[in-house]
């Protein structure tokens with residue numbers, strides 16, 4: 097936990113980042129880091145002072161330690177087609193399975209085969225953009241209720 101604010105320097109201080117003095121009357125960034133547990137024991141603090149520019153620099157340096165979130169690449173035309181085909185295939189297969197589960201004259205073997213097919217489609221679509229959010233977990237109960 098840290099509190100950060102800016103104020104005018106009233107007493108010359110040393111910048112934590114560049115170690116140059118922060119002159120009296122110039123703006124500075126104050127950072128108060130709370131030590132101890134959250135809540136009652138938040139008594140002990142460390143206060144750091146920065147030139148405003150240096151505050152940005154150190155923040156950027158910290159930020160660079162973590163890679164920026166990767167944005168998903170748009171699918172190629174080919175992959176996009178594959179994805180659409182898989183979505184259609186999934187819908188028909190799921191419909192067949194639902195009919196089977198609802199007491200159509202399919203055997204257990206048929207149900208297993210359809211389940212496998214759905215899993216297969218899921219695995220395939222994982223490679224072309226990931227499993228759609230709308231696809232529920234593959235369980236007999238979720239298929240029945242749809």
Ligand SMILES: [Zn+2]
Nearest residue numbers: 111114147150
């Ligand atoms: Zn500085």
